Amino acid sequence: MTSPEGASLGAAAPKGGALLARPKGAGRGRRSSRGQLGARIAILVVVFGYLLLPLIAMLEFSTRGNYGSRSLDSFAAIFSYPDLIDGIATSLEIAVLTVFGMLLLLVPTMVWTVVRVPRMRRVIEFMCLLPLAIPAIVIVVGIAPIYHWMGTTLGGVGGSPLTLTLIDIILVLPYAYRAIDSGLRTVDVATLADAARSLGAGWPRTILQVIVPNIRGGILSASVLAVALVLGEYTISSLLSFDTLQVVIFLLGKRDSYVAVAVALSALVFAFVLLYVIARFAPGAAGRPQRAPEEEPAP
Amino acid sequence: MTETPAPMPAPPGSTAAGLVHDGAGPRRLHGAGNYLAFVPFFAYVGLFLIVPTLIVAVGAFTGGEGGFTFDNVSRLFTDDVFVSAFIKSIQLAIGTAIAGAIFGALLAWAVVRGDPNGQLRQLVVAASGVLAQFGGVMLAFAFLATFSAKGLVTLFFINVLHVGSPYDSTWLFGLTGLVVVYAYFQIPLMLIVFLPSLDGLRQEWYDTSASLGGGSWAFWRHVGGPILAPSFLGALLLLFTNAFSAYATAAALVSQGSPIITLQIANQLQSEVVLGQENVGKALALGMIVVVSLVMAAYALIQQRASRWVR
Numbered sequence: 001m002t003s004p005e006g007a008s009l010g011a012a013a014p015k016g017g018a019l020l021a022r023p024k025g026a027g028r029g030r031r032s033s034r035g036q037l038g039a040r041i042a043i044l045v046v047v048f049g050y051l052l053l054p055l056i057a058m059l060e061f062s063t064r065g066n067y068g069s070r071s072l073d074s075f076a077a078i079f080s081y082p083d084l085i086d087g088i089a090t091s092l093e094i095a096v097l098t099v100f101g102m103l104l105l106l107v108p109t110m111v112w113t114v115v116r117v118p119r120m121r122r123v124i125e126f127m128c129l130l131p132l133a134i135p136a137i138v139i140v141v142g143i144a145p146i147y148h149w150m151g152t153t154l155g156g157v158g159g160s161p162l163t164l165t166l167i168d169i170i171l172v173l174p175y176a177y178r179a180i181d182s183g184l185r186t187v188d189v190a191t192l193a194d195a196a197r198s199l200g201a202g203w204p205r206t207i208l209q210v211i212v213p214n215i216r217g218g219i220l221s222a223s224v225l226a227v228a229l230v231l232g233e234y235t236i237s238s239l240l241s242f243d244t245l246q247v248v249i250f251l252l253g254k255r256d257s258y259v260a261v262a263v264a265l266s267a268l269v270f271a272f273v274l275l276y277v278i279a280r281f282a283p284g285a286a287g288r289p290q291r292a293p294e295e296e297p298a299p
Numbered sequence: 300m301t302e303t304p305a306p307m308p309a310p311p312g313s314t315a316a317g318l319v320h321d322g323a324g325p326r327r328l329h330g331a332g333n334y335l336a337f338v339p340f341f342a343y344v345g346l347f348l349i350v351p352t353l354i355v356a357v358g359a360f361t362g363g364e365g366g367f368t369f370d371n372v373s374r375l376f377t378d379d380v381f382v383s384a385f386i387k388s389i390q391l392a393i394g395t396a397i398a399g400a401i402f403g404a405l406l407a408w409a410v411v412r413g414d415p416n417g418q419l420r421q422l423v424v425a426a427s428g429v430l431a432q433f434g435g436v437m438l439a440f441a442f443l444a445t446f447s448a449k450g451l452v453t454l455f456f457i458n459v460l461h462v463g464s465p466y467d468s469t470w471l472f473g474l475t476g477l478v479v480v481y482a483y484f485q486i487p488l489m490l491i492v493f494l495p496s497l498d499g500l501r502q503e504w505y506d507t508s509a510s511l512g513g514g515s516w517a518f519w520r521h522v523g524g525p526i527l528a529p530s531f532l533g534a535l536l537l538l539f540t541n542a543f544s545a546y547a548t549a550a551a552l553v554s555q556g557s558p559i560i561t562l563q564i565a566n567q568l569q570s571e572v573v574l575g576q577e578n579v580g581k582a583l584a585l586g587m588i589v590v591v592s593l594v595m596a597a598y599a600l601i602q603q604r605a606s607r608w609v610r
Contacts, residue, residue, distance in 0.1 A: 047402055051426075053445060054438075054442055127344050133588075134348065134352055135544030137564050138587055173344075250551055
């Protein structure tokens with residue numbers, strides 16, 4: 001560190017503060033930072049342009065009226081397609097079931113690794129990240145015989161689209177694991193559990209009333225990610241012939257592309273608002289800046 | 300740092316708790332009981348992930364009449380349609396991974412250089428979270444609304460510039476279209492994966508480099524570049540698997556034929572089964588598992604190196 005001034009600036013803005021810290025150099029430094037600003041703006045404009053253009057096009061496309069006017073008819077028409085409403089309802093039901101199933105499966109297991117058997121942490125993590133290495137379409141190929149069997153032997157229950165929940169829970173594991181794990185890291189779960197147990201609480205009560213409230217940020221973001229994944233899931237439902245939201249949108253696109261685009265845009269905005277709220281307000285949430293050295297990707 | 304989770308039970312805590320429950324009985328005696336709690340998790344993942352994978356792996360080597368055979372797997376190497384589908388899938392994945400990685404990294408840099416906790420960053424990270432998942436049907440429709448014959452950009456050329464459309468919209472429904480559309484979710488994914496590594500670049504390193512007379516080129520050439528290289532490579536591999544595995548977008552967009560491997564597999568699932576070829580789809584799926592596993596193994600290796608510098 002060359003000057004105390006530079007040190008204090010560096011400390012105040014430990015990361016990404018170069019624009020502040022640079023000018024202490026000379027004209028050269030200042031010039032380079034102006035160049036940097038230009039480069040930043042150019043990059044932001046180009047990449048945002050590419051990312052925003054299709055969204056703007058969706059908005060423009062779905063609000064086209066007759067003779068160049070604007071209208072919201074396509075959005076209103078959403079409600080005149082009963083298939084679509086059914087698809088939305090089915091997907092929402094699956095989403096809710098997936099959230100509960102995922103939490104029921106993951107939270108006790110992960111709490112148990114922290115409290116009792118830390119050496120299993122690695123194994124559980126590996127299992128949870130496994131779906132990233134097995135493409136969804138491969139799961140379909142392997143699971144189709146199982147679903148065929150369920151459909152023929154379990155009757156109405158086995159053939160219901162809600163059975164998709166079983167696979168969606170698997171698909172959401174990598175993301176849910178990350179989210180809950182970052183929640184668990186922020187509190188001393190072992191001490192909490194010991195305290196609750198020593199006061200006479202059983203395990204169910206310890207987990208539900210003591211640990212869950214303390215990791216609600218992680219649970220919330222895991223749930224949101226699960227909802228987003230289920231609402232966007234197409235591969236598995238279409239290949240197993242279940243009419244979920246995305247399958248219906250796809251079919252609708254062949255009949256009335258304007259309404260289909262309107263639905264797609266609405267679903268996207270819904271997901272964005274959900275995730276933005278989480279990123280803003282939940283601790284240990286998906287987009288938290290300083291943490292998570294290694295986040296994981298999309299299917 | 301990943302070895303020990305923060306909330307490890309500390310010795311004093313464990314003795315205090317030991318006094319109260321389980322008798323003073325040391326936990327180690329209850330070892331087997333402790334592991335019982337994992338049964339539901341392993342049973343579930345086993346049934347809905349491991350068993351399907353095994354069905355694929357075993358089926359790939361099973362003939363139409365049962366019995367062991369190499370016929371299905373050998374078709375991956377001899378049947379021109381499958382060979383070309385694998386090659387195209389890999390080309391598509393490499394191309395969009397590189398494009399996504401470069402633009403995503405640049406975007407991440409442009410965002411990080413601003414206020415690390417500012418509005419711009421929060422917005423970009425949240426938006427990327429959505430857009431990285433925004434594959435599939437909805438994304439295909441977004442591009443149809445942009446570039447199809449009735450799309451915004453096409454109409455802009457025709458109605459506003461009066462020059463006629465400079466392209467034939469059919470490009471959107473082939474491999475070119477897939478490249479452009481896939482890049483759309485690769486860039487945000489890269490941002491999410493790569494941002495934490497950029498955060499790991501410390502201000503002191505910039506300062507030290509600058510005080511030794513290094514410009515920004517020297518910094519990236521000798522400090523930033525080498526440090527970020529493993530994370531960048533790792534992210535690149537992740538993007539590769541992401542594009543390689545993608546199905547929904549292609550299914551919604553591609554109108555003719557099944558140029559890539561995921562579409563071929565779907566074909567096998569949906570079409571009438573030719574006698575004796577029931578398990579070709581499983582062989583194709585196994586091929587995908589092999590490719591993805593190799594890439595993920597490389598990713599894990601690189602990630603170990605990368606994590607040395609992040610924090």
